[in-house]
Structure formats: structure tokens, C-alpha cells
Amino acid sequence: xxxxxxxxxxxxxxxxxxxxxxxxxxxxxxxxxxxxxxxxxxxxxxxxxxxxxxxxxxxxxxxxxxxxxxxxxxxxxxxxxxxxxxxxxxxxxxxxxxxxxxxxxxxxxxxxxxxxxxxxxxxxxxxxxxxxxxxxxxxxxxxxxxxxxxxxxxxxxxxxxxxxxxxxxxxxxxxxxxxxxxxxxxxxxxxxxxxxxxxxxxxxxxxxxxxxxxxxxxxxxxxxxxxxxxxxxxxxxxxxxxxxxxxxxxx
Amino acid sequence: xxxxxxxxxxxxxxxxxxxxxxxxxxxxxxxxxxxxxxxxxxxxxxxxxxxxxxxxxxxxxxxxxxxxxxxxxxxxxxxxxxxxxxxxxxxxxxxxxxxxxxxxxxxxxxxxxxxxxxxxxxxxxxxxxxxxxxxxxxxxxxxxxxxxxxxxxxxxxxxxxxxxxxxxxxxxxxxxxxxxxxxxxxxxxxxxxxxxxxxxxxxxxxxxxxxxxxxxxxxxxxxxxxxxxxxxxx
Numbered sequence: 001x002x003x004x005x006x007x008x009x010x011x012x013x014x015x016x017x018x019x020x021x022x023x024x025x026x027x028x029x030x031x032x033x034x035x036x037x038x039x040x041x042x043x044x045x046x047x048x049x050x051x052x053x054x055x056x057x058x059x060x061x062x063x064x065x066x067x068x069x070x071x072x073x074x075x076x077x078x079x080x081x082x083x084x085x086x087x088x089x090x091x092x093x094x095x096x097x098x099x100x101x102x103x104x105x106x107x108x109x110x111x112x113x114x115x116x117x118x119x120x121x122x123x124x125x126x127x128x129x130x131x132x133x134x135x136x137x138x139x140x141x142x143x144x145x146x147x148x149x150x151x152x153x154x155x156x157x158x159x160x161x162x163x164x165x166x167x168x169x170x171x172x173x174x175x176x177x178x179x180x181x182x183x184x185x186x187x188x189x190x191x192x193x194x195x196x197x198x199x200x201x202x203x204x205x206x207x208x209x210x211x212x213x214x215x216x217x218x219x220x221x222x223x224x225x226x227x228x229x230x231x232x233x234x235x236x237x238x239x240x241x242x243x244x245x246x247x248x249x250x251x
Numbered sequence: 252x253x254x255x256x257x258x259x260x261x262x263x264x265x266x267x268x269x270x271x272x273x274x275x276x277x278x279x280x281x282x283x284x285x286x287x288x289x290x291x292x293x294x295x296x297x298x299x300x301x302x303x304x305x306x307x308x309x310x311x312x313x314x315x316x317x318x319x320x321x322x323x324x325x326x327x328x329x330x331x332x333x334x335x336x337x338x339x340x341x342x343x344x345x346x347x348x349x350x351x352x353x354x355x356x357x358x359x360x361x362x363x364x365x366x367x368x369x370x371x372x373x374x375x376x377x378x379x380x381x382x383x384x385x386x387x388x389x390x391x392x393x394x395x396x397x398x399x400x401x402x403x404x405x406x407x408x409x410x411x412x413x414x415x416x417x418x419x420x421x422x423x424x425x426x427x428x429x430x431x432x433x434x435x436x437x438x439x440x441x442x443x444x445x446x447x448x449x450x451x452x453x454x455x456x457x458x459x460x461x462x463x464x465x466x467x468x469x470x471x472x473x474x475x476x477x478x479x480x481x482x483x484x485x
Contacts, residue, residue, distance in 0.1 A: 031317045045414035047354040049402045066448070067321040068484075069354050073448065094316065105353075119358065119394045121423045128434035130423050132394060152425055152434040191431070217353050247396065249352045 030063035030075075033100050037091035042082025046071035054080040070104050070217075105218035109250060111171045112140045118222055118248025124160065125228075125240035127153025131160075133248070140171040145180065158188040160228075162206060180208040186230050204230045206242075218249040322484040325349035325451060329363075331478025333459075335389055335428070337466075339368030343476055347453075349397070357397045359420060363476075365389045367428060386430045391459060393437045395422025405444055415444045426461045426474075435461035453480045 035056050042054040046068045056062050056076050065073040070086035086102040093099055103109070117134045131149035138144060143166045150159050164182015188200045210224030223245045230238040326348050333343040345363030352358065367387040373379050401417035421438035439457030446452065459474040 029317045031319055044404060044412065045402065047399070047402045047414075047416075050404070050414065064319050067319045068448075069323060069351050071354060072319065119396070119422070130394060130425065130434070150425060152432060157432050219352065219356070249358075 030065055032061055032063055032095055033074075033089070033092040034059060034061050034095070035091070036093050037088070040084055040088055040092065042074065042076075042080065042084055043071075044082065046073070046083045048085070050083065054082045070102070072102075105250070107174070107214060109218065110174075110214040110220060113137060113250040116143075116248055116250040118246055120222060120224070120244040120246030120248075122242065122244030122246075124149070124151040124158075124242045125153070125238075127151040127156070127158075129242065129244055131244055131246075135166065141168050142166070143168070145182070147184070154191075156188050156190045158186060160184055160186050160204070162204070164206065168212070174214045176212045176214075178210050178212060180206070180210065180224070180226070182206055186228070200232075202230050202232050204228050204240075208242075212248075215247075218251060220248055220250070222246055222248050322449065323351045324485045325351070325357075325482040326485060327451070327453075327480055327482025329453065329455070329478040329480025331455075331476060331480075333363070333365045333389070333474055333476040335365065335367045335474050336472040337370050338387070338389075339370075341365040341368060341389070343478055345478065345480070347480065347482065349482065354402075355399050357399070357418075359393070359395045359397055359422070361391075361393045361395070361424075363391050382429055386428075389426070389428045391424055391426040391435060393422045393424035393435070393459075395420050395424075395437060397441075399443075413444050413446055415442065417442050420455075420457070426459065426463075429463070429465045431463060431465070433461045433463050435459055449484045451482045451484065453482060454478075455480070 035058050038058050040056040040062075041052045042056065043050040044053050054076065056074075060077065062074045062076045065075055065081070067073070068083075071083045072086065072089055073081065074084050075081045086104045089100055089102045114137055115135070116137075117132075120129075120131045120133065122129045122131075129149055129151045131147050133145060133147040135143040135145040145162075145164050145166050147160070147162045147164075149161075151157065162182050162184030164180055164184075166178050166180040168176055168178045170176055183203065183205045186202050186204045188202075190199075206226045206228045208224055208226035210222065213221045215221060224243065226242040228240040228242055230240060232238055327346070329343075329345045329347060331343045332340055334340045343363055343365045345361055347359060347361045349357050349359045367382065367389050370381060373381055397418045397420040399416040399418045403415050403417070405413045405415045407413070417440065419438075419440050422436075424435045424437060426433050426435045437457050437459045439455060441453055441455035441457075444452045456475070456477050459476060460471060461474075462469060462471050464470070
């Protein structure tokens, strides 16, 4: 334990020294924007609860240093630093006069986005299931989806990894149904008390259907049912029903 | 005398007629006659010199807009204590990754490891060992959702202020202990302080609950854990 702790601390220290951002050293070129609203409020932290400390007047320029969620850290020409809300940044312009577009996540983003990820929980053949899924959009309707999951049951535990396609029938709808199909691998680890002593790895195929419901900003709920056919080496294939519910976000 | 009168009369008459000629009433105004299409226009353009178009010789400069870096990912480690039910309190070491989706909500993945001690039965019975050394290894992972419900600031002296947040967190995962792996649920609260924009210090209290039958009876086990850690924003 002590050795693992020491190695972990050392690894963390090295990693910290190597990868940690060093804002002071990075003489980065920052985006310059101009305020078009009567004023732009700068908060002390990246959240609506933090008090307003500085104000940038109409026509004044400021640099955008970084972004955290929907908040932007900015520096004024007087050297004052603070956090501006994304919705307020929409009232600023670039040096060429074009408006600054702050992507904050909305219904349009729910309809059309590049990536999404989520955590879902449910049941796989009667066992408790935990899954992590990510998807990339080919079009608004069609997504390539990767799912990694673990199921934990009384009889056996196991892992599943699947790759498939999801077709969102009406992506513009707030409650949007989808169909899915794909293939993957199922690794079963029987529990010690059972007869089968070794792990088993089989290919599986699935078809499924589900619903996506847009909540707010970048969030949506996701429910899915899948019918998995596990291609076993015995005479009969297994059919495992899977359902899961969880939340996901797009970016 | 007669000649003078004639001249005067002629002068008055010419002035009066000239005034009439220059007198126009509004209803006498007419639009100038439009040239017939394809006839006089062609003649005019043919007669006029072609307009000179000035071609700009300066190439339009491509302005490269600097990208804004988003630092929403937090990676780090933590160290603390975990009370493994029936197996005493042990040191806990873990790793965490947080992704902040909005100012309020974040996803978190953790992996922790500890080592279960001896039960009261083992302590009282001397050489009796219920689990092997390998089976005493306690590992878990969680996928959780957190909510920053009390954002605030910490003030140290009069010149130093650090942003902070008190958050609630809960999720699902799996615990591997005593030769078995079981589904688990975790929930708790934590406190995050950011000395700089890229570094965060965490203090967390969580309960890790799972159902197991280590002792032959299916029981729900509560495993309280408290830990402190540091993360770096990327």
C-alpha cells in the first residue's frame, strides 16, 4: 500500500509538472472582442452566484483568456480579469465587426451536434448493468455509437463492448425516438460457485429502440431497450434482454 | 414723339410676351418622353465611353481568429480513509476524472483501492483467516453525477480570494472485494477550492453501498469514506 501510494504521488507530481497548464509562461495569442451592449459584467468566478467585480463599457476591447463550461475568463485593457457569462458574450463583436458566437448548448444543438456521451444504468439479462456510451454524428439522423458496459449478477458478472449505428427518426423533436443495431463482444465471468469454471468470450449482435428527451442546455435523458443475441459455441444462441436509462450530454 | 411711343409700346409688348413664354403651370408639366426600348438606349451606350472599373489590387487579408481553450476536464488523485464494513478502517488511494458540463453539473469517474483489515471474529480467534491476502484487496469504480449547489468564495487575508463550491454527488459502480464483484451505489458531498484557475483541492465524504453475501447471508454493506485530493484542469 505504501509503495503504491509513493509511486502514485510521484507519478502525480511528475504528471502535474509536465502537463499542468502554465498560464504565465504561455504567451498565448488571445481573442480580442469589443463590447456592443451598454456594458459587460465580469464576475469573480465562473458562475451566476459569484458577484460582479468589474464592468467593461460599450466599445471597449478585452481579451478572452479561457473558457470553463459556459463562462469565459477575460482581461480588460486595464488589466482587470473576471468571468463573463456566455449569454452576455453574445453581445460582443470581433475586430472585423462580426458577432461573437458563443456555443452554449440549446435545442438546435440537441438536434445537430458532433459528439455525445453519457452514463446509463439498467439490466442485462437480469443482472445490474452500468454502461458508458459515446457517439459521433454522421448526420443529424445517423450516429456511430460505442458502448462499454459491465453487468453484475448473482450467477455471473461480465463485460460488453458494442459498436453500432443509431438512427434518430425525428432529430428535431424534443422527445425523439431512435432505432439501433450493431455488434460487439460479451465476456462472461461465472461466479465461483457455479459449474462453468472459465471465462467465456462470445460475439453478440443487437437490435434496439429507445427515446431521447432534451432536458436543458447540453443535457438529455436517454432510455433504450436492446435485444442481444449472443453467438455461443454451444448449439443454441443466448438471447439477453437489455434495458437502460441514464443521462447524456452533447458537445 | 410718336416714334418714342411706338418704341415704348413695343418694349412693353416684348417684355409681356417673354414673361408669358416662361410661365408654366403645374398641369403643363409632363414627363420627358421615354426612349423606346432597344432603340435610343443602344444608341446612347454606343455613343458614351465605357465606364472604367477599378480592380482592387490589394489582396484581402485572412484574419486568423485565436481559438478559446476550454478547460472543463479535471484529472487528479485522492487519499483518505475508508471504513470497510466488518473489516475495519483502511487507507484509501484513488484517482478521479471530472468533466464539467455546465456551471452546476459535472460527471465524475473514480477508481479507488484499499485493503480490508481483519474482522472481529478473526481478531478474537487468533489464527483464523476468513480471506486470503488477495481477497482482502478492495477496489471500486464509480460513475457519478455531481451538482454544485453552493458555489462561493474562500477569503484568506484581505488580498486572497479563491472560488469554491460545495457539491452533492451520487452514482453507480462496482466493488471488487472478497473474491467477488458487486454492483454499488455511491452518494455523498464534497468541497472544492481552486487556488488557481487550473488547480483544485477537494475534500469529500461519500458512502459506498453494495449488497454482498460474504458471510453466507445477503447483506447491504455501507462503507463510509473520507478523502482529500488534488486535481488539475485541462
